[in-house]
Amino acid sequence: MRARIAVLGLLAAACRAPPQQPDPCPDPISARLTAVPSSSPYDSLFVAAGVAFGVPADLLKAIGWVETRWQMVSGTEEFPGRPAAFGVMALRGAALERGAALAGVSPEAARSDPRANIRAAAALLAELAARTRGDWTAAAAELSGIDLPAGRAAYLREVNRARQGPAAAAAVEPCPPPDPGPDYATAIWRPSPNLNQRPADATGVLHAVIIHTCEGNYAGCWSWLVNPVSEVSAHYVVDEDGSEISQLVHEPDRAWHIAAFYDCTLNKDHECWLDGVQSNHFTVGIEHAGFASQGSFPATQLDASATLVCDLTRDRGIPRDWQHIVAHGQLQPENRVDPGPNWPWIGYLHRIQAACGEIVVDDSARYNDPGVAAVRVPGDWAATSPTPDYYGGGYSWASTLPGATDSAVFSFRLDQPVPRTVEARWTSGSNRSARATYVIIDAMANTLGVATVDQTNGGGSWQPLGTWTFPAGWNRVALVRDAATGVIVVADAIRVRAP
Amino acid sequence: MTSLKRRRTGLACTLVIALGACGQERSQRAPRDSGRVEIAATPVAATPPAQDTAFTGTTAVTDKRRAGPPALLRAVSFVSSSGYDRIVFEFAGDSVPGYHVEYPTRPVVRCGSGDPVTVAGQARLLVRLAPARAHDDGGNVSIAERESAPGLPAVKEMKLVCDFEGQVEWVLGVAAMRPYRVVEADGPPRLVLDVSHAP
Numbered sequence: 001m002r003a004r005i006a007v008l009g010l011l012a013a014a015c016r017a018p019p020q021q022p023d024p025c026p027d028p029i030s031a032r033l034t035a036v037p038s039s040s041p042y043d044s045l046f047v048a049a050g051v052a053f054g055v056p057a058d059l060l061k062a063i064g065w066v067e068t069r070w071q072m073v074s075g076t077e078e079f080p081g082r083p084a085a086f087g088v089m090a091l092r093g094a095a096l097e098r099g100a101a102l103a104g105v106s107p108e109a110a111r112s113d114p115r116a117n118i119r120a121a122a123a124l125l126a127e128l129a130a131r132t133r134g135d136w137t138a139a140a141a142e143l144s145g146i147d148l149p150a151g152r153a154a155y156l157r158e159v160n161r162a163r164q165g166p167a168a169a170a171a172v173e174p175c176p177p178p179d180p181g182p183d184y185a186t187a188i189w190r191p192s193p194n195l196n197q198r199p200a201d202a203t204g205v206l207h208a209v210i211i212h213t214c215e216g217n218y219a220g221c222w223s224w225l226v227n228p229v230s231e232v233s234a235h236y237v238v239d240e241d242g243s244e245i246s247q248l249v250h251e252p253d254r255a256w257h258i259a260a261f262y263d264c265t266l267n268k269d270h271e272c273w274l275d276g277v278q279s280n281h282f283t284v285g286i287e288h289a290g291f292a293s294q295g296s297f298p299a300t301q302l303d304a305s306a307t308l309v310c311d312l313t314r315d316r317g318i319p320r321d322w323q324h325i326v327a328h329g330q331l332q333p334e335n336r337v338d339p340g341p342n343w344p345w346i347g348y349l350h351r352i353q354a355a356c357g358e359i360v361v362d363d364s365a366r367y368n369d370p371g372v373a374a375v376r377v378p379g380d381w382a383a384t385s386p387t388p389d390y391y392g393g394g395y396s397w398a399s400t401l402p403g404a405t406d407s408a409v410f411s412f413r414l415d416q417p418v419p420r421t422v423e424a425r426w427t428s429g430s431n432r433s434a435r436a437t438y439v440i441i442d443a444m445a446n447t448l449g450v451a452t453v454d455q456t457n458g459g460g461s462w463q464p465l466g467t468w469t470f471p472a473g474w475n476r477v478a479l480v481r482d483a484a485t486g487v488i489v490v491a492d493a494i495r496v497r498a499p
Numbered sequence: 500m501t502s503l504k505r506r507r508t509g510l511a512c513t514l515v516i517a518l519g520a521c522g523q524e525r526s527q528r529a530p531r532d533s534g535r536v537e538i539a540a541t542p543v544a545a546t547p548p549a550q551d552t553a554f555t556g557t558t559a560v561t562d563k564r565r566a567g568p569p570a571l572l573r574a575v576s577f578v579s580s581s582g583y584d585r586i587v588f589e590f591a592g593d594s595v596p597g598y599h600v601e602y603p604t605r606p607v608v609r610c611g612s613g614d615p616v617t618v619a620g621q622a623r624l625l626v627r628l629a630p631a632r633a634h635d636d637g638g639n640v641s642i643a644e645r646e647s648a649p650g651l652p653a654v655k656e657m658k659l660v661c662d663f664e665g666q667v668e669w670v671l672g673v674a675a676m677r678p679y680r681v682v683e684a685d686g687p688p689r690l691v692l693d694v695s696h697a698p
Contacts, residue, residue, distance in 0.1 A: 194611065194612075196612075212664060213664065214664060215569060215630060215632075215664045215665030215666075216569065216632070216636070216665070217636065219636065219637075220635070220636035220637070220638060222638075223636075223637060223638025224634050224638040224662075225638075226638065227634070227638045227639070227640075229634075229640050229645065230611070230634065230638075230662060230663070231609055231611050231612060232609075232610065232611030232612075232661075232662070232663040233611060256609070256611030256612035256613070257611060258611075258613070259608050259609070259610040259611070259612075259613050259661075260613070261613070278613040279613070280612065280613055287664075291665075293566060328664075335599075335627065335666065336664070336666075338664055
């Protein structure tokens with residue numbers, strides 16, 4: 001084992017820190033290791049055992065080289081629970097006993113006699129290969145007893161090199177690139193093996209964030225999600241008080257956090273073309289230590305999570321709204337409720353928006369942060385929601401009417417004078433105004449500007465109205481309906497952000 | 500090396516699981532603190548009678564909900580009797596969790612990856628335990644054998660398809676859709692699932 005660890009250490013060192021070589025991933029084997037001799041002291045035994053058990057003799061020989069450099073070892077227990085290794089093939093514990101039984105030799109002989117030892121290894125390898133349907137590489141990996149995927153890969157590179165020469169080893173199993181660490185700078189990188197690649201087509205484009213609760217504590221949560229046995233993972237785990245975040249899977253990779261196949265009727269009829277697509281394909285999963293049944297969530301945990309979500313939605317171009325930041329239980333209602341009824345969704349979105357330095361004003365007051373956002377929608381405007389991709393719970397509309405003065409007014413409060421870009425959101429339709437007019441009015445009641453937009457198009461996303469410098473206080477954006485009759489104007493929301 | 504042995508205790512078979520330096524595909528993914536882990540289910544309290552002619556079960560959904568901290572699943576055993584197969588889920592602690600048992604119409608998938616899961620037999624019986632888990636706070640499994648092929652008359656195969664966010668799900672491959680029944684037992688807390696041999 002020590003030899004193997006030394007080899008792995010060498011590989012890891014070579015892969016992570018190439019010594020002054022332009023190639024970021026040099027072939028560490030040919031560069032640093034001695035050549036494999038063409039003949040061993042046990043060649044005839046490898047051949048005989050190979051014939052007897054139907055195992056490639058050169059594979060036995062290669063494993064013998066990697067394990068012991070063809071020495072008869074009599075090991076001692078180096079780590080508790082890891083039995084000592086014996087013989088040319090470094091057989092251990094239950095594996096040695098099983099191999100001996102299969103080969104018809106005594107365990108004692110398998111420990112001390114090269115012939116019995118090699119035969120036991122051959123018999124065991126044959127049995128493993130039967131399980132792997134004749135995949136000798138997989139069987140050799142099993143025989144190694146190495147669990148860690150990276151360790152297995154390195155071990156197989158070694159075996160392959162011993163079997164076929166340095167060039168083949170490098171070609172078959174390239175040195176993995178250096179670990180890039182977390183996407184989120186303040187996260188602790190605890191990589192999980194439980195991932196795969198997102199589809200290359202549109203269904204694999206990162207599109208939404210799924211909010212989970214662990215149903216347990218932080219350490220237990222991430223440590224289970226990095227265990228390959230669990231076959232589950234998430235991109236992030238946020239601890240109970242927000243003082244630590246673990247990243248387990250890179251955002252571009254597909255973590256395993258949601259079983260549901262997408263159904264747009266569970267998500268305000270948003271992106272129905274994704275119906276039936278496995279939801280891991282296009283989502284980032286964030287676990288939160290705690291339980292869906294808990295009565296409240298600590299503000300510090302919500303803030304840490306919100307800051308993370310701001311960061312990743314900004315980097316990945318994910319809209320920060322109700323269709324793109326959603327509950328596990330919302331998309332998988334048949335058997336999940338997390339993060340539970342007491343997750344403060346509206347306040348959580350406000351924290352995310354605040355972390356990103358933006359204010360959103362919805363046409364419905366309940367979705368607004370009253371400290372910075374207010375709305376007034378006059379009585380002749382109707383609230384509705386048949387056209388999807390609105391912000392919040394729906395949108396308001398009114399027919400155009402010459403001379404009408406009842407505008408829908410979105411107000412936002414600034415602490416100090418700053419330039420801000422204002423964007424509007426609506427839902428599109430052929431009955432909308434092609435010249436919907438927004439008037440920008442500052443806290444001193446000065447009209448800063450007028451913006452006209454075509455609401456027959458561009459719905460469901462933020463469309464720029466312009467950038468102005470606003471004074472401190474409550475500034476306003478009014479959507480007017482004073483226009484020739486025959487169309488409607490849609491007041492959904494506005495967003496105010498740094499230019 | 501993982502071996503699945505059957506220990507005959509009357510009619511009961513007990514899973515004896517040994518983890519070692521190497522093993523088959525599933526077991527090699529077990530935690531590294533290898534060694535011999537024996538999960539010996541205590542004998543089922545209600546030993547199946549030789550002939551249970553009065554088996555009344557259902558093929559409909561059974562749904563029993565409970566709240567509270569997750570129950571730790573610590574052993575699963577199976578036994579075949581005259582008339583039905585019995586699967587026993589044993590928990591650490593004082594009580595059994597809630598459970599949901601059904602012959603699902605939709606495909607069974609792993610709850611993390613969404614990957615479909617296939618089992619032997621013509622019917623799939625899903626057993627969801629919640630709140631429950633089959634791993635400890637250190638991220639180590641409490642049930643090492645997460646797939647097995649009992650090869651009983653009704654229950655052909657069992658796979659643990661979910662151990663995530665306080666839910667544990669097993670899918671049982673059943674020869675064909677057969678009535679089942681669920682009984683709660685205590686000392687230690689167990690859920691006893693019987694699957695009839697007869698339609």
